Amino acid sequence: MAERLISNAVIKRMPRYYRYLGDLLANDTERISSSELSKIMNVTASQIRQDLNNFGGFGQQGYGYNVKYLYDEIGKILGLDKTHNIIIIGAGNLGQALTNYVRFEKRGFVVVGLFDVNPRLSGISVRNIQIRMLDELEDFVANNKVDIAAFTMPKEKANDIADRVVNCGIKAIWNFANLELDLPEDVIVENVHLSDSLMQLSYRITKQKESE
Amino acid sequence: MAERLISNAVIKRMPRYYRYLGDLLANDTERISSSELSKIMNVTASQIRQDLNNFGGFGQQGYGYNVKYLYDEIGKILGLDKTHNIIIIGAGNLGQALTNYVRFEKRGFVVVGLFDVNPRLSGISVRNIQIRMLDELEDFVANNKVDIAAFTMPKEKANDIADRVVNCGIKAIWNFANLELDLPEDVIVENVHLSDSLMQLSYRITKQKESE
DNA sequence: TAGATTGTTAATCGATTAACAATC
DNA sequence: TAGATTGTTAATCGATTAACAATC
Numbered sequence: 001m002a003e004r005l006i007s008n009a010v011i012k013r014m015p016r017y018y019r020y021l022g023d024l025l026a027n028d029t030e031r032i033s034s035s036e037l038s039k040i041m042n043v044t045a046s047q048i049r050q051d052l053n054n055f056g057g058f059g060q061q062g063y064g065y066n067v068k069y070l071y072d073e074i075g076k077i078l079g080l081d082k083t084h085n086i087i088i089i090g091a092g093n094l095g096q097a098l099t100n101y102v103r104f105e106k107r108g109f110v111v112v113g114l115f116d117v118n119p120r121l122s123g124i125s126v127r128n129i130q131i132r133m134l135d136e137l138e139d140f141v142a143n144n145k146v147d148i149a150a151f152t153m154p155k156e157k158a159n160d161i162a163d164r165v166v167n168c169g170i171k172a173i174w175n176f177a178n179l180e181l182d183l184p185e186d187v188i189v190e191n192v193h194l195s196d197s198l199m200q201l202s203y204r205i206t207k208q209k210e211s212e
Numbered sequence: 213m214a215e216r217l218i219s220n221a222v223i224k225r226m227p228r229y230y231r232y233l234g235d236l237l238a239n240d241t242e243r244i245s246s247s248e249l250s251k252i253m254n255v256t257a258s259q260i261r262q263d264l265n266n267f268g269g270f271g272q273q274g275y276g277y278n279v280k281y282l283y284d285e286i287g288k289i290l291g292l293d294k295t296h297n298i299i300i301i302g303a304g305n306l307g308q309a310l311t312n313y314v315r316f317e318k319r320g321f322v323v324v325g326l327f328d329v330n331p332r333l334s335g336i337s338v339r340n341i342q343i344r345m346l347d348e349l350e351d352f353v354a355n356n357k358v359d360i361a362a363f364t365m366p367k368e369k370a371n372d373i374a375d376r377v378v379n380c381g382i383k384a385i386w387n388f389a390n391l392e393l394d395l396p397e398d399v400i401v402e403n404v405h406l407s408d409s410l411m412q413l414s415y416r417i418t419k420q421k422e423s424e
Numbered sequence: 425t426a427g428a429t430t431g432t433t434a435a436t437c438g439a440t441t442a443a444c445a446a447t448c
Numbered sequence: 449t450a451g452a453t454t455g456t457t458a459a460t461c462g463a464t465t466a467a468c469a470a471t472c
Binding site for chain 1: 465
Binding site: 219 | 438439440441442443446447448
């Protein structure tokens, strides 16, 4: 496959395209032009065509895009045609919420393990996944295919655990801990900083009030 | 206050500055130059100075920035010096997780209400906040100051509830439902699309595997 | 074929970086 | 004062939009 470097701006938009195409598919829409889609999604048609052409020509002149085909292709681009096994480290509220977020499985994401350090949680199950003690981590990863580690533990513990996770050979972290992990560059980290998001909301509220 | 339009790219970086400055403050660092900070944060010094100067001159030539002062000023820019009352709609796992996310309170975010439609949850309390039935929403908002509604209900219900929330006069939504809300433009919506985030992670994993 | 719409090149716009005069 | 470092202007880079030839 051609080693084109695709900008982050483009990649961020792909799941959104996927979502809208999924909706169109659910409505039995067979085909759509970039200009129709641009109206629905509130972006320019030009951007849609540019974005898609980073990955190949999925459309047809005079016709537009076949919704089902494009949906599937974007799914492949995003790796949704493969299964991703996830362990969740930190079985507090957020960890349990993620574990329960069943829908993720629809897209090939499967929670295979749930870890915590609190002995009180030992043996308890969340959605049929028993909570394991963190000291079993290395054994578990050695015996199970794990693609992603989700970090829902307190941030104080995150860097130590990150080292252990990386030593086990896990190459991708979905990080909810409110800090930046310091890791080798071949480890992929996707951050979800809820507190940053809330601050951005707060900024916009404040700005709106000022302008009144 | 001068009505400068500040780009989204800048606003997104502000919470990150705030976080790093908070860490420096915790380490009793009194002052820092843009170039020192740029090394820690892995951005250019130029960008730091440009970003900050959108909001005013917080530094001093030949000295740099006073950490405590800059931290406080960014806090004010982000509206963290004010209290924000939040209601959470959808008392499932994610709603409860957010409710329990005590730390938010440190920054002036207070969960004042928790709603659901499931009668089984009626009367149950999460962190001393009782779960109310959704039909009490309008009454509750009329009698309590509510700044933000967090959406943690299933996406099918999100748009209807959004209309009700907006009719109550709430002007800001923190949206975890995996769809885009269709609302008047004076309503601020901050989206947290966990599934998009996971797909981006999946993309990067896939790409890395291809290049091996 | 004629009309429609893509894929792609060129033009524009905005964001980032570099440079440096101002000044503490 | 001399050195350091900001605030800000100018240059560069990258992303978005416009335009249009290719083609279904």
